[in-house]
Amino acid sequence: MANIVTALSRLSKTVDKNIVVVNSQNVCLFPEVLPAFMSFKALTESVSGIYQGYRINKIDTTNSTFYVGIEHSDSDDQRLIDLIMLNISDILDRELTSGASPVEYIRTILDNARIHGVNEAAKPILYIKGWTALLENNREEYESSDLIEIINNTINAGLVFEYRDRIVIIGKDEDKISACKAIRENILTELYIECLIAVGSDISNELELIEQYDCCEEILNQVKRYSLGSKVFNFEDVYTYRIASSIDPVIKNEIVQKVFKNKISEMLNGEMETTIDVFFKNNLNLTDTAAKLYIHRNTLLYRIDKIYKSTGFDLRRFEDSWLFKLAWIISKEN
Amino acid sequence: MANLSLRGIKKIYPGNVTAVRDFNMEIADKEFIVLVGPSGCGKTTTLRMIAGLEDISAGELHIGDKLVNDMPPKDRDIAMVFQNYALYPHMTVYENMAFGLKLKKVPKTEIDEKVRNAAKILEIEHLLERKPKALSGGQRQRVALGRAIVREPKVFLMDEPLSNLDAKLRVQMRTEISKLHQRLQTTFVYVTHDQTEAMTMGTRIVIMKDGDIQQIDTPQNAYDNPANLFVAGFIGSPQMNVLKGVVVENNGRVAVKVEDNTIINLTAHMEKTLKENGYIGKDVYIGVRPEHLQESEVEPYASEFSSISGNVEVAELMGSETYLYLKVCGKQVIAKVDSHTKKRAGDNVVLQFKWDSIHLFDGETEKSIV
Numbered sequence: 001m002a003n004i005v006t007a008l009s010r011l012s013k014t015v016d017k018n019i020v021v022v023n024s025q026n027v028c029l030f031p032e033v034l035p036a037f038m039s040f041k042a043l044t045e046s047v048s049g050i051y052q053g054y055r056i057n058k059i060d061t062t063n064s065t066f067y068v069g070i071e072h073s074d075s076d077d078q079r080l081i082d083l084i085m086l087n088i089s090d091i092l093d094r095e096l097t098s099g100a101s102p103v104e105y106i107r108t109i110l111d112n113a114r115i116h117g118v119n120e121a122a123k124p125i126l127y128i129k130g131w132t133a134l135l136e137n138n139r140e141e142y143e144s145s146d147l148i149e150i151i152n153n154t155i156n157a158g159l160v161f162e163y164r165d166r167i168v169i170i171g172k173d174e175d176k177i178s179a180c181k182a183i184r185e186n187i188l189t190e191l192y193i194e195c196l197i198a199v200g201s202d203i204s205n206e207l208e209l210i211e212q213y214d215c216c217e218e219i220l221n222q223v224k225r226y227s228l229g230s231k232v233f234n235f236e237d238v239y240t241y242r243i244a245s246s247i248d249p250v251i252k253n254e255i256v257q258k259v260f261k262n263k264i265s266e267m268l269n270g271e272m273e274t275t276i277d278v279f280f281k282n283n284l285n286l287t288d289t290a291a292k293l294y295i296h297r298n299t300l301l302y303r304i305d306k307i308y309k310s311t312g313f314d315l316r317r318f319e320d321s322w323l324f325k326l327a328w329i330i331s332k333e334n
Numbered sequence: 335m336a337n338l339s340l341r342g343i344k345k346i347y348p349g350n351v352t353a354v355r356d357f358n359m360e361i362a363d364k365e366f367i368v369l370v371g372p373s374g375c376g377k378t379t380t381l382r383m384i385a386g387l388e389d390i391s392a393g394e395l396h397i398g399d400k401l402v403n404d405m406p407p408k409d410r411d412i413a414m415v416f417q418n419y420a421l422y423p424h425m426t427v428y429e430n431m432a433f434g435l436k437l438k439k440v441p442k443t444e445i446d447e448k449v450r451n452a453a454k455i456l457e458i459e460h461l462l463e464r465k466p467k468a469l470s471g472g473q474r475q476r477v478a479l480g481r482a483i484v485r486e487p488k489v490f491l492m493d494e495p496l497s498n499l500d501a502k503l504r505v506q507m508r509t510e511i512s513k514l515h516q517r518l519q520t521t522f523v524y525v526t527h528d529q530t531e532a533m534t535m536g537t538r539i540v541i542m543k544d545g546d547i548q549q550i551d552t553p554q555n556a557y558d559n560p561a562n563l564f565v566a567g568f569i570g571s572p573q574m575n576v577l578k579g580v581v582v583e584n585n586g587r588v589a590v591k592v593e594d595n596t597i598i599n600l601t602a603h604m605e606k607t608l609k610e611n612g613y614i615g616k617d618v619y620i621g622v623r624p625e626h627l628q629e630s631e632v633e634p635y636a637s638e639f640s641s642i643s644g645n646v647e648v649a650e651l652m653g654s655e656t657y658l659y660l661k662v663c664g665k666q667v668i669a670k671v672d673s674h675t676k677k678r679a680g681d682n683v684v685l686q687f688k689w690d691s692i693h694l695f696d697g698e699t700e701k702s703i704v
Contacts, residue, residue, distance in 0.1 A: 142408075146437050153422045153433070182420035189419055189481060190434045192407030194387060227348060271544050273351060274374030293373040294527045334348065 004029055007091045015084055020054060020069035021092075025205055029066070029092075043067055055081065059089050064128075066092060102128075103161045106206060110163060113210045130158040131176040132200035132209060134216035135167040135183070137193050138230075147187060154186045155179040168213065170203070180232040194230035196223060201235075218242070226332050244329045252330045259311055259327035275303045279315060280325055286316070336398060336411075336488035336521040337363045338384065343393035345379050345545075353379040355545045357393070366515050366522040368536030370529060371568070376545040377525045378493055384523060385491050386410055397489060410489075413482035417494040421466040421477055427453075428462040431480045445484075452483040455517055472503050479514065492524045496531065508534060529569050533557070541565050563700035566621050566693055572657060572668040574621045574693065577642075581613045590620050590694075593663035598640045601689045604704045608694070617697025624657070626691035627669035629677065630684040641686040642667065649678050658683060 004021075008030040012019045021030040022043060028034040034043075037052050044067050046056040054069035055076070068088055070081060106128075137147070144162040151160045151169060156179075158170040173179035180197045187195050198219035200212035215235060222228075222238040225245060247255075275293060279300075282288040290297045304315050313320040343357040354376040361367050369377035382388040384395065386407035395402050402410050421430050428449055435445045453459045456476045466474060475495070482490060495511070496504045512535050515522050526532055532539045533553040541548040541556060541564075549561040553569075560566035566574045579592040588605035590598045598620060600608070608614070630641055644660035644667065651673060658669045658677055669685050677683050694703040 149437065153425065154420060181418070185416065185418050185420040186422070188416065189414070189478075190437060192385060192387065192412075192414065271372070271374040278373070295372060 004091060005032065008088065011084065011087050011091070015080065017084070018054070018071040019084070019088070021088065022067050024065040024067075038069075043069060057081075057085055059085070059092065061093070103159060106159070106168075106209065107161070107163055109206055110210060110213060118207065118210055128158060128170055128206060128209060129202075129204050130170040130172045131202050132212040132216060133169040133171065133176070133180050134198045134200070134213065134220060135169060135195050136165075136197075136220055137187070137195045142191055142193060146191060150186050150190055151183050154183050169197075170209070177232060177234065184230075184232055196220060196230045197232045198223070199232060199234040225334050226329060227334060240325070241329060244326060245333070247330070252333075255323070255327045256331050259313060259324055260331065261311065272303060272307075275300065276307070276315075276328060279304070280321075280328075284316060284318075284321055337361060338489065338521065338523070339394070339396040340380075340384075341394045341396075343380070343383060343395060344391045345376070345383060345388060346391040352545050354383070357547060359540065359547070359550060361521060361523065363521055364519050366512070366524065366535060366537045368532040368539045369523065369525045369542060370527065370532035370539055371542035371548075372527060374544075375542040377527075377540075377542050380542075381491055381493055381523060381525045384489070385412055385414055411487050412489045412491055413485045413487035415478055415482050415490070415492045415495045417497045419478040421474060423466055426463050426465055427458065427469070427477050427480075430466065430477055431484050434481055435484055448484045448486065449480075452480045455483060455514065456480050471499055472507060475499065475503075475507055476510070479511075483514075483518070487520070489521045489523065490518075492522065494526055495524075496526075504531075511535065530571065533569065541568060543568075559702070560621075560693065561702055563619055563621070563695045566695070566702075570623060572624045572670070574623050575627070575665075575667045576619050576621045576695075577663055577665060577667075578617065578697070579620050580617055581608050581615065583614060588614065590618060592620065592642075596642060596663075598642075598692070599689060600692060600694075601638075604689070604692065604694060607704050611703070613703070618703065619695040619697060619700065621693035621695065622687045622691055624668045624670040626687045627667070627671070627685040628687070629669075629671055629675060630686045638689050639686045640689060640692075641684050643682065643684045646677050646679055646681045646683055649675070658685075660685075 008019055008021060019030060020028070020035065020038065020043070022028045022034065022040060024044070026040040034040065043051055043056060047058045047067065049056060050072050051069065053072055055072040057068045057070070059066040059068060068085065070084055135147070135151075144167060147167055148160050148162070151157060151167065155169075156172045158172050160167060160169050162168075169183070171179050176199055180199050184195050184197055187193060198216035200216045203209050203212050219233050219235060219238050222241045222245065223233055226241050228238075228241075244252075275289075278292050279289045282292060286297055286300055290300045293300065308314045311324070313324045315321045315324060338359075338361040340357050340359045340361075343354060344352070345354040346352050357380055369380060371377050379388060383390050386402070386405065390403050397410055397412070422433060425433065431449045431452060432445045435448060440448075449462075450459070453462055456479060458473065458476050458480065461469065461473060461477075466477070469477065478495070492511070496507050499507060508531055511524075524535060536553055538550060539553055539556055540550050543564050549556055549565045551559075551561075556565060556569050560569060560574075563576065567576065577592045579590040579598065582589055582591045582597070584591075584597055587599060588608050589600060592598060642662050644662045646658050646660050648659040650657040650659070654673055655670050656673050656675050658671055658675070660667050660669070660683060667685075669683075671677075695701065696703055
């Protein structure tokens with residue numbers, strides 16, 4: 001940012017005109033604070049016109065839009081204005097992304113954030129609207145370019161790129177969960193590889209991307225810690241697991257002992273384990289769970305009763321089920 | 335040749351959770367094998383091990399003459415169709431089917447030939463230029479099948495491919511997949527929880543429960559001669575009626591006394607088997623299929639028949655037949671009787687059944703005795 005300020009300041013002095021540069025996220029890049037007599041809204045709505053004595057122009061780059069105000073005078077030579085615009089465009093390209101492509105630029109800032117953390121004074125520069133997701137697969141024999149091609153053809157993708165053995169997705173589809181499920185299904189169908197996709201929230205610039213990348217990484221960690229399988233997860237899906245993982249190990253052990261009384265192995269046969277998982281996923285609803293498991297309601301009741309007899313916990317009672325679920329989660333911790 | 339050989343296959347997940355215990359099976363070239371069982375029985379895990387999506391904990395898996403345990407899925411010469419599938423929304427049907435081959439860098443002319451051939455087999459040639467959103471559910475399902483067919487695999491693996499379709503379409507696609515198997519003359523391994531799908535599609539079916547194979551047989555044999563009580567209950571709809579009883583000697587004959595003291599006589603062969611195997615005084619389960627129970631007024635009472643009686647709780651007219659639901663010895667019994675029956679809820683009914691329609695299962699092991 002300091003370089004931009006210096007370069008634009010030098011340009012402003014050379015042409016002897018005041019200059020204002022803001023981006024589409026209402027961040028003033030030059031000068032450091034938007035002049036008091038201006039408002040972002042009015043400035044961005046005055047493209048090709050005059051606003052508060054400034055001629056307003058727009059520069060569109062692949063991932064961002066900038067609004068440039070150049071102090072207006074009736075004697076302005078259009079060629080001078082064009083030259084100033086060309087210079088500003090060049091400065092923004094060179095200084096903001098160091099001449100690199102947006103993907104390379106994002107990789108660099110993600111790297112920097114990993115090493116140095118995010119500078120609190122940092123201003124967002126790129127305009128990257130969409131939601132974030134992080135895709136991880138467990139096979140190494142595939143080219144990431146194949147994965148990227150499948151993703152680009154499956155969803156309305158803004159940016160898709162490889163970063164540290166994972167694929168970062170910035171998508172624009174309205175339903176991000178469905179879009180990520182479609183990605184997973186197409187990768188499975190085409191390449192026969194299972195993917196784990198962590199879905200983050202909406203972003204509009206690179207600083208939010210860093211934040212959501214971290215969030216997605218946390219989702220992936222929790223999914224792996226609790227062996228939740230290769231699916232599509234968002235932050236809400238792993239929230240309980242985050243709580244469980246933060247419990248003191250001694251207390252964790254106490255909870256597991258209290259609930260299972262060393263009878264955990266009885267629960268961990270394929271059928272009973274599936275029943276417990278599906279019952280929790282269906283909000284303790286007997287009808288929905290029985291339908292999902294393709295079993296009769298009475299069969300489900302029999303299994304729940306079996307758990308009650310074995311542990312003393314009746315999964316249909318909220319008081320029993322929440323502690324059972326917590327113990328169930330802890331028992332699966334890797 | 336696309337025969338499969340599964341020898342002592344096991345799948346144990348972390349935490350010592352056994353999903354598949356000891357799966358042994360030889361699948362011949364061009365067979366249509368259906369793995370069927372309730373949720374959590376290990377059928378999908380078995381299919382995923384064949385595909386290479388799950389590591390095999392123990393045992394050997396051969397496709398053709400190759401041991402493929404450590405071979406990545408892409409090299410196994412298989413094609414998979416899943417329950418959930420997605421098509422590329424901005425591509426035509428042709429492009430959707432061609433995409434996988436394009437990724438594998440197959441020459442364009444070869445792709446074209448394969449896509450058109452698959453479209454012909456699936457009878458979707460007229461849809462090739464359409465986008466997915468302009469297709470019906472059934473047509474989309476065909477495109478999903480087309481994506482598998484163009485790979486010309488040795489083995490097709492299908493994981494509940496019809497589960498997301500409505501009931502009517504499912505019946506239609508069931509026939510289509512059977513026809514597809516006949517046309518392609520390739521080995522199919524198909525997973526379903528639906529016993530009707532298993533019975534109608536498979537040349538052989540594998541019934542699984544809790545990670546164990548319960549029975550491998552032709553659909554007819556599994557229905558006529560269930561290996562145990564679980565198979566007896568799982569295969570057939572409505573399911574087999576089962577009553578618990580004890581083997582007794584009665585007037586010089588071996589019979590089963592059920593809980594309301596009704597004596598059920600058996601065929602000479604059954605009597606001999608029970609006696610020879612020391613079942614006198616032991617618990618057994620007696621099973622009779624609903625279609626073998628008939629109102630005694632409909633068929634004359636004869637010496638090779640036994641009967642049970644009860645109060646009709648519900649009478650369901652199905653069109654071609656009526657289901658009578660009654661309680662016998664505290665258990666629900668279903669009889670599939672003539673649709674013109676006069677019996678209604680609250681009526682008493684006597685149901686007779688031939689001795690040779692009886693199935694007997696061990697009271698402890700639940701295995702078939704006769």
